[in-house]
Amino acid sequence: xxxxxxxxxKCGWLRWLLLALAIAPAALAQGQMQAQTxxxxxxxxxxxxxxxxxxxxxxxxxPAVTAVPIFSMGVxxxxxxxxxxxxxxPLISPVGLIPIGQKWLIEGRGTFESDLIxxxxxxxxxxxxxxxxxxxxxxxxxxxxVTFSFGRxxxxxxxxxxxxxxxxxxxLQSDPLILPISTGPSGAGTGAMLRxxxxxxxxxxxxxxxxxxxxxxxxxxxxxxxxGMRAGIYLPGPRLEFGGSFQHLLQADxxxxxxxxxxxxxxxxxxxxxxxxxxxxNGSGYWVEGAYRLSQAPVxxxxxxxxxxxxxxxxxxxxxxxxxDDDLPMVNTKLFEFGLNYYFRDDVRFVxxxxxxxxxxxxxxxxxxxxxxxxxxxxxxxxxxx
Amino acid sequence: xxxxxxxxxxxxxxxxxxxxxxRVAAAQQSGNGAGAQESAPQKLLDEGEKRFHANCGxxxxxxxxxxxxxxxxxxxxxxxxxTLTDEDMRTIVAYLTQ
Numbered sequence: 203x204x205x206x207x208x209x210x211x212k213c214g215w216l217r218w219l220l221l222a223l224a225i226a227p228a229a230l231a232q233g234q235m236q237a238q239t240x241x242x243x244x245x246x247x248x249x250x251x252x253x254x255x256x257x258x259x260x261x262x263x264x265p266a267v268t269a270v271p272i273f274s275m276g277v278x279x280x281x282x283x284x285x286x287x288x289x290x291x292p293l294i295s296p297v298g299l300i301p302i303g304q305k306w307l308i309e310g311r312g313t314f315e316s317d318l319i320x321x322x323x324x325x326x327x328x329x330x331x332x333x334x335x336x337x338x339x340x341x342x343x344x345x346x347x348v349t350f351s352f353g354r355x356x357x358x359x360x361x362x363x364x365x366x367x368x369x370x371x372x373x374l375q376s377d378p379l380i381l382p383i384s385t386g387p388s389g390a391g392t393g394a395m396l397r398x399x400x401x402x403x404x405x406x407x408x409x410x411x412x413x414x415x416x417x418x419x420x421x422x423x424x425x426x427x428x429x430g431m432r433a434g435i436y437l438p439g440p441r442l443e444f445g446g447s448f449q450h451l452l453q454a455d456x457x458x459x460x461x462x463x464x465x466x467x468x469x470x471x472x473x474x475x476x477x478x479x480x481x482x483x484n485g486s487g488y489w490v491e492g493a494y495r496l497s498q499a500p501v502x503x504x505x506x507x508x509x510x511x512x513x514x515x516x517x518x519x520x521x522x523x524x525x526x527d528d529d530l531p532m533v534n535t536k537l538f539e540f541g542l543n544y545y546f547r548d549d550v551r552f553v554x555x556x557x558x559x560x561x562x563x564x565x566x567x568x569x570x571x572x573x574x575x576x577x578x579x580x581x582x583x584x585x586x587x588x
Numbered sequence: 589x590x591x592x593x594x595x596x597x598x599x600x601x602x603x604x605x606x607x608x609x610x611r612v613a614a615a616q617q618s619g620n621g622a623g624a625q626e627s628a629p630q631k632l633l634d635e636g637e638k639r640f641h642a643n644c645g646x647x648x649x650x651x652x653x654x655x656x657x658x659x660x661x662x663x664x665x666x667x668x669x670x671t672l673t674d675e676d677m678r679t680i681v682a683y684l685t686q
């Protein structure tokens with residue numbers, strides 16, 4: 203009885219020990235799987251909790267190299283005819299980018315251009331070389347919300363002056379009629395700026411820029427004394443951006459200026475729609491531009507995917523204050539332009555456009571442009587592994 | 589003895605079953621890890637491509653490839669110029685360099 207009892211006791215103890223040892227590997231393995239996060243296992247979260255990639259997560263591995271200085275250059279050779287008057291407009295616009303550490307950037311852009319007209323005294327063309335320091339600024343990325351910029355900067359009024367001005371970016375080679383509104387005598391300010399962009403919600407981003415500029419009269423660094431701000435909301439889903447700009451002039455008539463901008467790229471289509479409205483004491487106006495890349499054409503795909511058709515409508519209304527130095531039209535003006543661009547590569551393209559200008563006091567004219575634009579970008583240095 | 593033999597056989601079968609379950613679980617764990625290592629970067633690339641077109645495509649045509657050391661500088665420049673968010677910049681850099 204005892205032996206049976208002992209045997210039963212031994213058997214029970216041994217049974218549970220063997221059972222525990224056998225189950226342990228399965229329990230341990232299952233426990234390890236549950237303890238690890240999807241990021242540790244690399245597994246995508248499943249079900250309703252699945253979300254987009256976390257840009258700050260461990261999956262986003264940035265390259266272990268240091269940023270190197272870059273020399274870039276936009277080149278344009280444009281021929282324009284306005285009212286039958288031909289103009290040759292060669293342009294070179296060098297850009298330098300010098301990163302320092304992880305948060306600093308020194309950047310600058312200059313423009314060398316000429317407006318050549320036929321020499322009335324003989325064959326050939328005449329004109330002078332114009333030099334412009336577009337911007338020379340030091341940027342400090344303080345955090346994800348704020349970047350400080352000092353020096354000479356492009357005036358952040360609307361979207362054209364800052365983002366679309368370079369000859370190799372713009373879809374039509376002529377400037378919008380309202381571009382001089384609030385961008386000063388040279389499109390730039392000299393002073394300091396705070397700017398940044400961050401997520402408001404997962405589906406909306408806010409971008410802003412606020413600046414103060416002092417008056418300089420020394421060419422090519424001339425600028426007005428003013429302060430202003432721009433803010434925009436960008437919706438990544440529909441790729442829609444809209445916003446507004448304000449500027450207060452701290453000289454002359456101490457006038458205010460304001461404007462609105464819109465940019466939309468409907469995701470299913472290779473279509474860019476952009477528009478700006480601006481108003482100041484000098485005048486007001488708008489431009490609306492649509493550019494469509496024929497990459498979805500059902501025929502001749504290999505050729506048509508390089509072609510971009512552009513249309514732009516703009517109007518300018520003269521204000522009360524007339525300043526002959528601000529490059530704004532001196533009369534009410536309407537201008538419609540149709541353009542055809544051919545991209546040999548992303549950095550080399552043939553550009554052409556035809557426009558019809560309707561202006562008061564006999565200013566009606568045809569406006570033609572034909573040209574080639576090119577963008578160069580090369581690293582200066584090898585970079586080091588971090 | 590005859591009563592304890594089926595019990596021993598049962599215990600032995602239970603041990604074997606538990607051992608097999610453990611091996612299967614371990615195999616599933618390693619299998620999930622290997623598969624995820626392939627899918628997570630692909631998801632990152634898809635997200636980076638989407639953000640690249642949504643942000644950079646607003647002004648630029650898709651560029652040909654740049655070396656990573658240039659991408660680091662270009663993205664810093666565009667973060668200032670186009671007010672890219674920090675999250676967009678990190679994802680786009682990862683996309684353009686992987």
